[in-house]
Structures are given as C-alpha cells and as structure tokens.
Amino acid sequence: MIYVTGDFHGEFEKFKSSGMKQLKKNDILIVCGDFGFLWDGGHAEKRLIKKIGRLPYKVLFVEGSHENYRAFDEYPETTVYGGRARIIYGNLVLLRRGNIYQIEGKKIFAFGGGMGEFLENSEQTEGSIARLPTEEDMKLALKTIESCDGQVDVVVTHDCPMLIRGSIIGNSEDMNHLHIFLQLISEKLSFRQWYFGCYHMDKQVSPTYRAVYDNVVRVNI
Numbered sequence: 240m241i242y243v244t245g246d247f248h249g250e251f252e253k254f255k256s257s258g259m260k261q262l263k264k265n266d267i268l269i270v271c272g273d274f275g276f277l278w279d280g281g282h283a284e285k286r287l288i289k290k291i292g293r294l295p296y297k298v299l300f301v302e303g304s305h306e307n308y309r310a311f312d313e314y315p316e317t318t319v320y321g322g323r324a325r326i327i328y329g330n331l332v333l334l335r336r337g338n339i340y341q342i343e344g345k346k347i348f349a350f351g352g353g354m355g356e357f358l359e360n361s362e363q364t365e366g367s368i369a370r371l372p373t374e375e376d377m378k379l380a381l382k383t384i385e386s387c388d389g390q391v392d393v394v395v396t397h398d399c400p401m402l403i404r405g406s407i408i409g410n411s412e413d414m415n416h417l418h419i420f421l422q423l424i425s426e427k428l429s430f431r432q433w434y435f436g437c438y439h440m441d442k443q444v445s446p447t448y449r450a451v452y453d454n455v456v457r458v459n460i
Contacts, residue, residue, distance in 0.1 A: 241267045241343055243395065245436035245452035246303065249275035251287060254294070258455030266296040267342055269334075271436030271451055272303025272351050272397025277310035277327065292329030299324075299332045301351025303397045304437060308370050322349070334395070336372065337380035345392040345458070348428065350380055353398045353437060354415055371417050380420075384427050393458060394433040400425040403448050407438055431460045 242262060247253050247270060262268060276288055291298055302308065311333055314325040322338030334340065334349040341347075352370055372380075398404070400422040401414065425433070433448045434456070441454040449456065 241269065241345065241347075241393075241458040242455050243269045243271065243434045243449075243451055243458060244455045245271050245441075245450075246273035246439065247275055248273055248305065249278065251276075251290075253453075254291070256453070256455070258453070261455065261457075262296045264295040268296055268298050268455070269347075269395055269434070270298065270300035271395055271434055272301050272353065273305050273436060274300040274303065275305060278307045280310060280313075288328050288331060292327065292331040294330055297330040297332065299334050301334050301349050301395055301397055302336065302353075302370070303351065304353030320347075336376055337383055339383055339387055339391060345460070346387060346390070347393045347395060348383070348391045348424075348430070349395050350376075350421065350424065351395075351397050352376075352417060354413070354417070371415060372420060377420055380424065381427070384424065389428050391428060391430050392432075392460060394424075394428065394430050396421060396433070396435045398437045399433070399435040399448065399450075403435075403444055406444060407440075407450070432458065 314327055316323050316325055319332055320340035320342050322340040323335045325333040327333060336350045336352055339346055339348050352372055354371060398417055401418040402422060404418055434451055436451055438450050439452050440450045441452050442450045444450055
C-alpha cells in the first residue's frame with residue numbers, strides 16, 4: 240500500500256503516531272517535504288537516519304521549504320522505481336523533482352522544493368534555504384510530462400499550484416515562480432490526486448487536491 244503524509248521537521252515521534260501504525264512491511268510512505276532529518280551530519284543524526292532506513296516500510300520524501308539541501312548533495316543519484324533518486328540509507332529515499340516513479344502500478348510525479356530562509360549560525364545552516372526550481376529543473380519536468388503523454392496517477396509536491404494556494408490563503412506578495420510553474424504543471428498533467436504539505440493542514444481542498452500534515456492518508460485510487 241502507498242500512504243502519504245506531511246511535514247516531519249525532524250521529529251521522530253511522528254513515526255510513533257497512531258496513523259503510522261497502519262503501515263505494514265513493504266508498504267510505501269511518501270512525505271510531502273520538510274522531512275528535516277538531514278541537517279548537520281552529526282553522529283546522532285546519522286544514527287537516527289539509519290533507524291528510519293531500517294523501518295519495515297519504505298520512506299520516500301520530496302524536498303521541502305525547510306531543509307539543508309547541502310546535506311542531500313552528499314548522496315549520489317541512482318535509479319529507483321524508474322526515476323532518479325538519492326538513497327539516503329536502506330529504505331529511506333529522496334525523490335528528485337521532475338521525475339515519474341512507477342510504484343505499485345501507479346505513476347507518481349514528484350516535484351519538491353519551496354522558498355525557505357536563512358537561519359542563524361550560518362556555518363551549520365547555510366544550506367537551509369530551500370532551492371526554488373531552476374530552469375533545468377523545469378525543463379526536466381516538462382520533458383518528463385511529455386514523455387508520459389501528460390498522464391499520471393498521483394502528483395506529490397511540497398507546495399501547490401498558484402490557484403490552489405490562493406484558495407487556501409488568498410493572494411499574497413510572497414508568491415513565487417514555483418507556484419506559477421506548479422500551476423502550469425497542473426494544466427499539462429492529467430492526474431487523479433495531488434498531495435502537498437507546506438501549509439500544515441489536513442484538508443481535501445478540492446476533489447483532486449489534498450493538503451496533508453498529521454494525517455497518514457492511504458492512496459486509494
């Protein structure tokens with residue numbers, strides 16, 4: 240089974256929540272960004288990453304708004320589920336933006352990322368500003384969409400398209416080109432469900448868009 244949930248922000252306790260108890264061996268859990276367990280590269284962090292990677296189910300995640308992206312760069316890319324990904328440890332995998340993954344018979348398009356901010360103590364957190372998509376990221380995503388004739392089952396992102404964002408929080412000045420690009424993707428893709436984190440809410444925003452945070456939602460399509 241495939242399940243989706245929202246931001247962890249490095250809090251292992253979320254793995255002990257009641258929603259997580261439904262996951263069984265070889266199930267798939269997809270986290271919609273702000274995973275937050277890769278940060279300073281310390282020994283305690285590495286032990287925790289190994290603990291997550293040894294869970295009986297697989298944990299896949301996309302980049303969020305509050306991550307240390309430099310920590311991701313330490314892990315080489317490889318092919319997982321037919322798309323490019325970074326294996327962090329064991330069953331813990333980072334899905335790369337603009338790729339489609341074939342998981343349990345479903346086509347899943349991933350496009351993580353979001354606008355973060357620099358934090359204090361820049362020596363350790365210099366990479367914590369999230370990377371908005373580059374021109375290369377966007378070209379890859381459009382090429383991937385073209386290669387599948389614009390047909391997928393599920394979209395997983397951290398942020399959401401411009402119009403969906405507007406329906407959640409209204410118009411605001413901090414809209415960026417990621418929201419505009421996700422809007423373009425939404426118009427080019429045919430999909431059955433789009434899951435996103437970022438807004439710290441659990442809500443079916445529309446028949447095809449679902450915001451996730453604490454809930455662990457089974458992908459039942």
